[in-house]
Amino acid sequence: xxxxxxxxxxxxxxxxxxxxxxxxxxxxxxxxxxxxxxxxxxxxxxxxxxxxxxxxxxxxxxxxxxxxxxxxxxxxxxxxxxxxxxxxxxxxxxxxxxxxxxxxxxxxxxxxxxxxxxxxxxxxxxxxxxxxxxxxxxxxxxxxxxxxxxxxxxxxxxxxxxxxxxxxxxxxxxxxxxxxxxxxxxxxxxxxxxxxxxxxxxxxxxxxxxxxxxxxxxxxxxxxxxxxxxxxxxxxxxxxxxxxxxxxxxxxxxxxxxxxxxxxxxxxxxxxxxxxxxxxxxxxxxxxxxxxxxxxxxxxxxxxxxxxxxxxxxxxxxxxxxxxxxxxxxxxxxxxxxxxxxxxxxxxxxxxxxxxxxxxxxxxxxxxxxxxxxxxxxxxxxxxxxxxxxxxxxxxxxxxxxxxxxxxxxxxxxxxxxxxxxxxxxxxxxxxxxxxxxxxxxxxxxxxxxxxxxxxxxxxxxxxxxxxxxxxxxxxxxxxxxxxxxxxxxxxxxxxxxxxxxxxxxxxxxxxxxxxxxxxxxxxxxxxxxxxxxxxxxxxxxxxxxxxxxxxxxxxxxxxxxxxxx
Amino acid sequence: xxxxxxxxxxxxxxxxxxxxxxxxxxxxxxxxxxxxxxxxxxxxxxxxxxxxxxxxxxxxxxxxxxxxxxxxxxxxxxxxxxxxxxxxxxxxxxxxxxxxxxxxxxxxxxxxxxxxxxxxxxxxxxxxxxxxxxxxxxxxxxxxxxxxxxxxxxxxxxxxxxxxxxxxxxxxxxxxxxxxxxxxxxxxxxxxxxxxxxxxxxxxxxxxxxxxxxxxxxxxxxxxxxxxxxxxxxxxxxxxxxxxxxxxxxxxxxxxxxxxxxxxxxxxxxxxxxxxxxxxxxxxxxxxxxxxxxxxxxxxxxxxxxxxxxxxxxxxxxxxxxxxxxxxxxxxxxxxxxxxxxxxxxxxxxxxxxxxxxxxxxxxxxxxxxxxxxxxxxxxx
Numbered sequence: 001x002x003x004x005x006x007x008x009x010x011x012x013x014x015x016x017x018x019x020x021x022x023x024x025x026x027x028x029x030x031x032x033x034x035x036x037x038x039x040x041x042x043x044x045x046x047x048x049x050x051x052x053x054x055x056x057x058x059x060x061x062x063x064x065x066x067x068x069x070x071x072x073x074x075x076x077x078x079x080x081x082x083x084x085x086x087x088x089x090x091x092x093x094x095x096x097x098x099x100x101x102x103x104x105x106x107x108x109x110x111x112x113x114x115x116x117x118x119x120x121x122x123x124x125x126x127x128x129x130x131x132x133x134x135x136x137x138x139x140x141x142x143x144x145x146x147x148x149x150x151x152x153x154x155x156x157x158x159x160x161x162x163x164x165x166x167x168x169x170x171x172x173x174x175x176x177x178x179x180x181x182x183x184x185x186x187x188x189x190x191x192x193x194x195x196x197x198x199x200x201x202x203x204x205x206x207x208x209x210x211x212x213x214x215x216x217x218x219x220x221x222x223x224x225x226x227x228x229x230x231x232x233x234x235x236x237x238x239x240x241x242x243x244x245x246x247x248x249x250x251x252x253x254x255x256x257x258x259x260x261x262x263x264x265x266x267x268x269x270x271x272x273x274x275x276x277x278x279x280x281x282x283x284x285x286x287x288x289x290x291x292x293x294x295x296x297x298x299x300x301x302x303x304x305x306x307x308x309x310x311x312x313x314x315x316x317x318x319x320x321x322x323x324x325x326x327x328x329x330x331x332x333x334x335x336x337x338x339x340x341x342x343x344x345x346x347x348x349x350x351x352x353x354x355x356x357x358x359x360x361x362x363x364x365x366x367x368x369x370x371x372x373x374x375x376x377x378x379x380x381x382x383x384x385x386x387x388x389x390x391x392x393x394x395x396x397x398x399x400x401x402x403x404x405x406x407x408x409x410x411x412x413x414x415x416x417x418x419x420x421x422x423x424x425x426x427x428x429x430x431x432x433x434x435x436x437x438x439x440x441x442x443x444x445x446x447x448x449x450x451x452x453x454x455x456x457x458x459x460x461x462x463x464x465x466x467x468x469x470x471x472x473x474x475x476x477x478x479x480x481x482x483x484x485x486x487x488x489x490x491x492x493x494x495x496x497x498x499x500x501x502x503x504x505x506x507x508x509x510x511x512x513x514x515x516x517x518x519x520x521x522x523x524x525x526x527x528x529x530x531x532x533x534x535x536x537x538x539x540x541x542x543x544x545x546x547x548x549x550x551x552x553x554x555x556x557x558x559x560x561x562x563x564x565x566x
Numbered sequence: 567x568x569x570x571x572x573x574x575x576x577x578x579x580x581x582x583x584x585x586x587x588x589x590x591x592x593x594x595x596x597x598x599x600x601x602x603x604x605x606x607x608x609x610x611x612x613x614x615x616x617x618x619x620x621x622x623x624x625x626x627x628x629x630x631x632x633x634x635x636x637x638x639x640x641x642x643x644x645x646x647x648x649x650x651x652x653x654x655x656x657x658x659x660x661x662x663x664x665x666x667x668x669x670x671x672x673x674x675x676x677x678x679x680x681x682x683x684x685x686x687x688x689x690x691x692x693x694x695x696x697x698x699x700x701x702x703x704x705x706x707x708x709x710x711x712x713x714x715x716x717x718x719x720x721x722x723x724x725x726x727x728x729x730x731x732x733x734x735x736x737x738x739x740x741x742x743x744x745x746x747x748x749x750x751x752x753x754x755x756x757x758x759x760x761x762x763x764x765x766x767x768x769x770x771x772x773x774x775x776x777x778x779x780x781x782x783x784x785x786x787x788x789x790x791x792x793x794x795x796x797x798x799x800x801x802x803x804x805x806x807x808x809x810x811x812x813x814x815x816x817x818x819x820x821x822x823x824x825x826x827x828x829x830x831x832x833x834x835x836x837x838x839x840x841x842x843x844x845x846x847x848x849x850x851x852x853x854x855x856x857x858x859x860x861x862x863x864x865x866x867x868x869x870x871x872x873x874x875x876x877x878x879x880x881x882x883x884x885x886x887x888x889x890x891x892x893x894x895x896x897x898x899x900x901x902x903x904x905x906x907x908x909x910x911x912x913x914x915x916x917x918x919x920x921x922x923x924x925x926x927x928x929x930x931x932x933x934x935x936x937x938x939x940x941x942x943x944x945x946x947x
Contacts, residue, residue, distance in 0.1 A: 069844075137669070137687075138679055140846060185836065185853055199856040201834060208864030216920065216929040223916035223933075224864070224940055233906045235802035238942035240855050245940060248860040294844070298654040298666045347662030348654055353669075383684055 054282045055330065060403040060426035062162075063275050063319070063333040064289045065268065065312070066187070069296035070139065071337035073357030075305055076112075077126055077370075081105020084343075084377035092302055092345045102126065103370050111309035114317040115360070122368035124360060125421050127395055129375040131356030131388025135339065139296070139353075143338040147189035151393050152413025161396055162287050163192030164411045165404060169286075177254065180278065181289035182271040190289055197289065198251060200278075202270050204259040209252035225249045257281050268292040268315040276322035279331060286404070295337060299348035316362060330426045332363035332403055336392070342385055343377055355381070356388035359395065365403075367423045394419060577618030579829060582839045585625065586823035589813045600783075601628040602809060603758050605839070606847035608643045608675055610652035612840040620648040620705055621840045636751060636781035637738040641731060644671060647699045647707055653845070656699050660715040663691035668733075670845050676737055678750040682722070689721040693728035738781060748776040752786060759787075760796045761803035762850055768795050804947040805851045808835035811863060815939055818900045819874045826873055834862035860940075867939035871932055881931040889917050896934050902943045909941050 055061060079085045080096040081104060099107025100116040108116050108126075118124050136142045149161030157164070166172050166179055172195035179190050179197035190197035204210060212218040228246035232238040258277040263270040271290035278285055292311065297304050316333065323331060340357025356375050375386035397408035397416035403426060409415045589598045605628055612621050624646055631639040643649055644667070650656050653667035668690035672682045696714025700706040719728045722736060722743065737743040752772035756764045764772075772789055779785035790796055806814065812828045812835075832838050836859050837848055874880045881899060884892035893913045897905045913934065920930055938944060 137684065138673060139844075141679060183858065185856055199858040201858040201861055204861070207861045208868060209861070215923070216925050216933060219916065219920055220933045220937060223912060223937055226912045226916070227909055227942060229912075230908050232942045233908055234942050234946060237805050237851060237855075238802055238906065238946055240852070241805065241942040241945045244855045244857060244860045245942075248857040248864070251857050252861070296666075298664055299657055346664050347659055348657035348664050350654065350664070352665050 058427040061331045065335045066291035067337040068293035070339045071295040073340035077358045088344045109309045112313045128372040129356045129389030135355035137353040160189035166195030167192035179287040209249045272315045272319035273322045280324040299350040301350040335360045355385040583823040600632040604628040609842045609847045610648040624648040659713040665691040676747045689719040694730040749773040808837035831866040867936045871935045
């Protein structure tokens with residue numbers, strides 16, 4: 001019996017990093033050098049002990065948007081020059097005069113005007129036909145393949161592609177803030193053998209651990225941290241919980257500045273603006289991950305997808321606005337999704353699981369334009385799906401080598417072709433306004449399938465092979481280097497729909513309602529309809545001291561009333 | 567507000583609190599725990615179903631059928647409007663089948679991934695056509711014969727005029743599919759109650775018993791609970807899910823969900839009843855541990871402490887006890903039977919330091935209550 005369903009799920013996340021290995025010992029040694037300081041300000045001492053190196057002047061930062069559930073590439077970059085698009089999609093298709101033209105025969109979804117403006121400035125690369133072979137139509141397996149990103153053929157690994165890159169950085173094991181993900185659990189692509197991203201919430205409010213002005217509170221926070229100062233004797237999970245307790249207290253001091261000020265209402269907007277502020281805070285974070293969805297639009301796709309495109313467009317714009325100018329030439333943003341949708345619409349006015357899709361790479365150093373060949377709408381596979389033209393790992397290889405200054409072959413296990421997608425290295429001055437992209441694409445990606453001719457390890461190995469896991473010890477988090485792998489083996493993750501920390505039920509419903517209201521003809525209306533419910537989330541984090549408890553009840557009622565009068 | 571959804575949102579909010587309180591107070595705790603398991607296995611979400619009534623009905627199926635025949639449970643849940651809407655079988659009609667329900671029925675509900683082909687998915691989708699909700703009332707199931715694909719289909723190597731329920735019946739009664747499903751379910755149920763990744767010996771025994779009973783869930787449960795490994799291997803093996811954490815906290819404090827609105831915190835903890843994150847449901851252990859979730863647990867713990875402070879003022883008597891006595895009393899109150907010696911020592915050390923200050927005496931028992939809910943001991947199942 002093959003149990004890879006659970007195995008592939010297990011790969012998708014592990015707990016947010018059990019804290020920095022700047023070990024307790026090292027911390028105590030440092031503290032021992034200045035006993036008085038420790039006694040007076042333990043939190044400050046810890047801060048210094050854990051301080052990350054700032055982002056260097058030539059360090060690239062990568063921001064990811066995981067569009068979970070399978071984004072419809074054909075309605076994101078619409079091939080309006082191909083009559084088959086209209087016959088396959090019927091009413092789901094956008095007309096040539098509706099889309100925002102980018103090159104001959106192609107147009108962006110009408111809900112992406114800001115992205116289109118950025119494209120016209122030469123700052124958006126659209127990679128077409130991104131996928132792998134053979135395609136897998138399971139959300140979970142396909143997402144695992146994307147997050148894993150290993151191209152080394154039979155010899156498989158259990159880590160994620162960026163996790164492996166992080167492992168190569170000097171302080172991978174000790175630094176909690178090399179990579180962050182917004183949400184409750186850490187996705188596979190941010191897990192290495194040593195390195196693991198930290199999870200940050202969408203808002204902090206007056207969260208536990210933040211306000212140390214009351215000595216009794218500060219003492220309680222430190223007591224909470226102390227559970228991790230030695231083994232609990234409760235086993236690996238007990239120790240992992242103790243570490244999460246300590247991490248939370250430590251991180252609450254470090255990240256606080258990023259949460260000052262209001263955030264956008266939309267889910268993705270909040271996440272991306274938060275990311276921009278975390279970059280601005282110069283905490284040394286190199287990778288920031290966001291996710292939103294659900295793009296699994298099997299039915300009634302157009303209004304929902306339109307709303308999702310509006311949210312994407314607004315959020316990228318808000319991100320750019322929030323990012324400090326001094327980081328703009330060091331930050332690149334990239335979208336991805338586990339697969340696209342089937343070219344032919346189903347009768348539910350939706351689309352079933354597909355294969356290849358398009359993705360966006362956005363930034364000041366990005367060479368704008370269309371990349372990769374558009375998959376044919378006539379030469380489909382046996383399931384009626386697109387045949388990919390660019391292996392997704394070509395994109396990874398490009399980002400790793402040209403943006404993150406990594407040895408892509410080492411990280412991906414294979415020397416994937418790169419796209420000429422950046423105008424320079426991170427930190428290079430942007431030389432005047434980039435030329436507007438012509439309709440003709442810049443050098444397209446080498447056709448992937450032929451690149452992996454006989455004798456080469458096939459990047460698309462027949463099935464995603466589950467490697468033997470080093471830690472079979474009942475899901476335990478092993479203490480040492482294998483910890484991440486071992487934990488990954490047992491820990492499934494939420495992938496489709498809500499990888500991110502779930503938003504409030506209220507906001508979800510409001511979003512759903514807003515989507516229903518949105519029609520392609522009223523994108524502005526959809527924009528306006530965006531929920532205000534996000535604001536009510538703030539009330540959740542109010543400090544519940546003394547009378548605070550009563551306020552909480554009242555806050556709940558107020559939130560309901562806001563919903564009613566909306 | 568004219569949007570009818572808000573009304574349903576309020577109903578679901580009440581439903582969440584009702585279920586939490588039922589878990590907290592029901593004398594049949596196993597029945598509720600099983601219902602929670604099925605909610606995370608045969609998944610539908612209010613996010614898409616958008617009907618408190620349907621979500622309640624589905625919950626009722628989990629509660630009433632959750633310990634009987636697995637096939638009866640699957641047949642009932644799969645053809646209930648909540649599932650038909652959630653997995654898009656509502657509009658699944660002849661000529662243009664929608665594959666969503668067909669795929670997940672096999673991948674996630676019964677067989678596991680790769681135990682079927684894409685052709686089987688297509689055939690099952692065709693078999694499921696016509697099993698829709700009533701056009702005039704989406705809360706009612708209706709079979710539209712004229713929307714059903716009555717043609718012959720090749721499913722799992724057998725060509726015949728398959729209908730939706732036949733598909734479920736076939737994979738849960740005919741070998742090798744039945745054994746595949748039995749093993750898949752046995753592993754997941756064991757992982758939920760005992761610990762993840764049981765070894766082959768355990769799994770073989772569970773599968774054999776489950777198959778021999780024609781997939782009777784009570785038989786499987788009995789087999790699980792009588793295995794020595796269930797007792798020997800369970801300690802510290804499971805992290806409390808947010809639902810389990812909240813219910814345990816409410817029990818310890820003697821507070822109701824109705825009075826404390828835990829769903830506001832549970833979003834950030836990572837689990838919201840009636841809103842599973844996706845069709846694969848919730849995962850376990852590491853899935854629940856993160857700094858983000860810890861903030862939510864800590865905020866909830868502090869909140870409960872202050873709510874109860876205004877009423878019963880739990881543990882106030884410990885302020886006059888010895889430090890050791892106070893900490894032991896708190897462990898007892900929070901039902902931590904065999905606490906970690908290390909954690910006990912740290913709590914005692916903290917309480918000693920707290921008492922040495924001239925601060926408000928009540929900080930001792932209040933912050934001890936909050937800390938107790940955040941100990942690794944209490945956060946483990």
